[in-house]
Amino acid sequence: MLGILREDPEVWALYTRSEEYTPGFRDRYDRFPFYLSKNRNIFEPVASRYLFDRGFRPEYPDGRQFALCLTHDIDTVYSSLHGKGVKAFNALRDGRFSDAKRSLVQMKTKRLPWCNFQDIIAMEQAYGASSTFFFLVLDPESEDYAYDIEDLGPDLGMIVDQGHEVGLHGGHQTYNNPEDIREKKRRLEKLLNEPIVGYRNHYLKIKVPDTWEYLLKAGFQYDSTMGFADCAGFRNGMCYPYKPFDLRNNRPMDIVEIPLAIMDKTLFYYMHLDLDLSWELTRQIIENVKQCHGVLNVLWHNNCMSGDYLKLYKKLLDYCSKEGAWMTSGKELYDWWSRYL
Numbered sequence: 495m496l497g498i499l500r501e502d503p504e505v506w507a508l509y510t511r512s513e514e515y516t517p518g519f520r521d522r523y524d525r526f527p528f529y530l531s532k533n534r535n536i537f538e539p540v541a542s543r544y545l546f547d548r549g550f551r552p553e554y555p556d557g558r559q560f561a562l563c564l565t566h567d568i569d570t571v572y573s574s575l576h577g578k579g580v581k582a583f584n585a586l587r588d589g590r591f592s593d594a595k596r597s598l599v600q601m602k603t604k605r606l607p608w609c610n611f612q613d614i615i616a617m618e619q620a621y622g623a624s625s626t627f628f629f630l631v632l633d634p635e636s637e638d639y640a641y642d643i644e645d646l647g648p649d650l651g652m653i654v655d656q657g658h659e660v661g662l663h664g665g666h667q668t669y670n671n672p673e674d675i676r677e678k679k680r681r682l683e684k685l686l687n688e689p690i691v692g693y694r695n696h697y698l699k700i701k702v703p704d705t706w707e708y709l710l711k712a713g714f715q716y717d718s719t720m721g722f723a724d725c726a727g728f729r730n731g732m733c734y735p736y737k738p739f740d741l742r743n744n745r746p747m748d749i750v751e752i753p754l755a756i757m758d759k760t761l762f763y764y765m766h767l768d769l770d771l772s773w774e775l776t777r778q779i780i781e782n783v784k785q786c787h788g789v790l791n792v793l794w795h796n797n798c799m800s801g802d803y804l805k806l807y808k809k810l811l812d813y814c815s816k817e818g819a820w821m822t823s824g825k826e827l828y829d830w831w832s833r834y835l
């Protein structure tokens with residue numbers, strides 16, 4: 495695979511993310527943004543198509559043509575007390591008394607409305623699909639702390655018992671801190687009582703190639719952060735899982751990247767698309783992935799399971815199911831793809 499990609503300098507530069515090695519402008523979250531990238535053909539998996547055109551033909555279980563990797567970052571679990579109060583107040587003011595009552599009841603319970611793992615699993619299992627849930631492991635003083643992972647032991651067990659995966663969602667500084675990666679992995683493993691193999695960083699923060707090196711040393715098998723927050727598509731031109739290439743040491747790294755192509759908030763928030771446009775773009779990306787017999791990796795947050803976000807997610811599941819995709823978790827994809835890497 496690497497030998498073929500090296501034949502074309504442009505494809506090689508895209509594949510290895512060479513532009514991210516040069517220190518330069520980063521956004522306020524220390525991210526290399528799409529708007530600085532030389533890759534202007536972002537919806538097209540250029541590097542994967544290059545391999546496909548030269549005879550590479552990945553296969554999937556039961557002769558399926560392509561795969562859909564379903565992932566969820568769990569940034570919040572409980573609606574804040576303040577948020578619930580505002581909701582109740584607004585409902586009362588507008589005369590929606592049953593809504594107000596519901597919000598007031600929710601104020602007393604800890605877990606509503608986003609502790610919805612079982613609902614997500616049920617929705618996916620109706621399609622025979624499984625998925626990955628990436629959990630934050632934060633302390634109350636950490637930025638974006640929203641829950642104690644230690645409170646969620648039974649939920650983690652339930653997710654795994656139903657054939658889905660639990661992975662680590664690294665916090666704001668974790669991508670750049672090998673000790674923090676190790677410590678959070680240990681905490682999550684202690685709670686789950688089995689190894690954690692998959693990782694994605696909060697805000698899609700990744701430092702090329704350092705974060706991969708830290709993850710590898712901590713014993714992770716795959717990362718799934720390599721997508722742009724500010725644009726859907728293929729950050730390094732790949733819709734295949736791959737072993738990142740370390741340009742500093744001129745060698746492939748012994749960890750797998752399952753590149754991320756679509757994040758829910760990217761479409762609606764960063765790209766300013768509405769439901770129709772989001773679906774048009776999503777369908778185009780699915781088609782491109784299907785043509786290359788690739789993997790479409792999508793991220794739907796558990797707090798984006800309502801309104802247009804939920805409509806789009808259901809459309810995606812429905813369409814990919816009809817198109818015959820293998821719909822599965824990061825871990826299952828990693829296990830299957832190991833034969834090609």
Ligand SMILES: [Zn+2]
Pocket residue numbers: 567568569663695696697
């Ligand atoms: Zn996050």
